[in-house]
Amino acid sequence: MSDVDAKDCSPILWSSPDPETAAWLARLAQVVIPEAHVIGFGDGAREPDDPVVYCECDGSWWCGRYVGAIRFEGRMLRIRPRFGMAALEQWIEHALNLTFTEVSGELDDHDAFLPQLLARLWSRALVTAGRHGLPALRQDTMHHGPMLRGRLDVQRTVRERVAGRPGLSSVQRSRSLENAVVQAIVAGYAALRRWVGNAQLGKVISERAQDLVDHMLSAMPLTAGPPLQGEIDRVRYTPITAGYHTAVRLSMRIARHRGLFHETTPDGGATGVLLDVAEIWELFVIACLRAAHPEFDVLHGTHDVEANDWLLTSESGNKTLGWLKPDALLRLPDGVLIVDAKYKSLRPRGDRPHGVEREDLYQVGAYLSRFANDGGEALLVYPADGDASPPEVVAEGPWRFGSGQRLGFVALPTDAETAVDLLRRRACGGG
Numbered sequence: 001m002s003d004v005d006a007k008d009c010s011p012i013l014w015s016s017p018d019p020e021t022a023a024w025l026a027r028l029a030q031v032v033i034p035e036a037h038v039i040g041f042g043d044g045a046r047e048p049d050d051p052v053v054y055c056e057c058d059g060s061w062w063c064g065r066y067v068g069a070i071r072f073e074g075r076m077l078r079i080r081p082r083f084g085m086a087a088l089e090q091w092i093e094h095a096l097n098l099t100f101t102e103v104s105g106e107l108d109d110h111d112a113f114l115p116q117l118l119a120r121l122w123s124r125a126l127v128t129a130g131r132h133g134l135p136a137l138r139q140d141t142m143h144h145g146p147m148l149r150g151r152l153d154v155q156r157t158v159r160e161r162v163a164g165r166p167g168l169s170s171v172q173r174s175r176s177l178e179n180a181v182v183q184a185i186v187a188g189y190a191a192l193r194r195w196v197g198n199a200q201l202g203k204v205i206s207e208r209a210q211d212l213v214d215h216m217l218s219a220m221p222l223t224a225g226p227p228l229q230g231e232i233d234r235v236r237y238t239p240i241t242a243g244y245h246t247a248v249r250l251s252m253r254i255a256r257h258r259g260l261f262h263e264t265t266p267d268g269g270a271t272g273v274l275l276d277v278a279e280i281w282e283l284f285v286i287a288c289l290r291a292a293h294p295e296f297d298v299l300h301g302t303h304d305v306e307a308n309d310w311l312l313t314s315e316s317g318n319k320t321l322g323w324l325k326p327d328a329l330l331r332l333p334d335g336v337l338i339v340d341a342k343y344k345s346l347r348p349r350g351d352r353p354h355g356v357e358r359e360d361l362y363q364v365g366a367y368l369s370r371f372a373n374d375g376g377e378a379l380l381v382y383p384a385d386g387d388a389s390p391p392e393v394v395a396e397g398p399w400r401f402g403s404g405q406r407l408g409f410v411a412l413p414t415d416a417e418t419a420v421d422l423l424r425r426r427a428c429g430g431g
Contacts, residue, residue, distance in 0.1 A: 188251025
């Protein structure tokens, strides 16, 4: 049976009706839990996961908002970005300040991109964490002998002497690289080496990251495997090693996704890695906003406390309902600008004749009621589909709520330079 190639947020097409493939997709949809395969880009909470694949009422199968590869029952579902790999790379480069190099080898462009992206993210997280040095953690080592080494352990010394063993028991505290933090990072590195190849990985990660790993490998073998989650949870970071928390979390996720392309699990489950394009689009839009308006603070609702709040509060003041966290808030001289990124199409469909989902309108209305009572407007930002004419809701905008607050729809170009220019003009009241 052949693999299935598709694009995100698009119907899965095949040359002729294939009941066997449809049945396979149905089983995959039941088995695959996106959370177990998605590797995120930020520390904040992600949007609730959508299905990887789903069946519409007319019987057609669609892919959700993810790109990547999932292997299940000996077949692979390969989901490519609908705007092309170059556009996705540019979004990630602009949002996360990463650069990509060409990686030669047996993998095709799409398959090479995923492990290279993960290697870049891992390298950046490790270098950021290692600014103050290696993650040598304090460990207590017990000694018993004629010489005192460290702090005297009185109770143990007494027990040893009662048992007929003369000498002194002591506890020596020292820093060591033989710990769960190093083990997790080395396990992530080992997985990346297998995916990218040792020679190619050296071209993808930075020299500083490789230097840090080389020091860690002197204390932890490459074959050690990832530590247990309980060992990670027991780690007590110091102010110097606190930065390794992010690197460890990413390393553990990479190490757990051992079957990126070619392995299967003993229980016949699905393996693979997915990227949430909706999250990448959100980060790209926020990065473009910051580039368009460097003179203003662009607050990210998922990360900045000032940019999220509750829709309702009980009269007693003890309870809250409806957590509101718009993607971005800009406090402009004439009021608040609320920006929410939507990785969706504005093309009309049967369930949304104007191209806009009703839930998104209710959501942005709630944002305006909470954050823009004293004046402001909102923008819903969608990726431009490349159509010759703009969607109706874009061309007829801006729109107004009954309260008088304005809502604009933006079909944002997928290249960063044009996107920044358009957001600069739109936030300043231009077209």
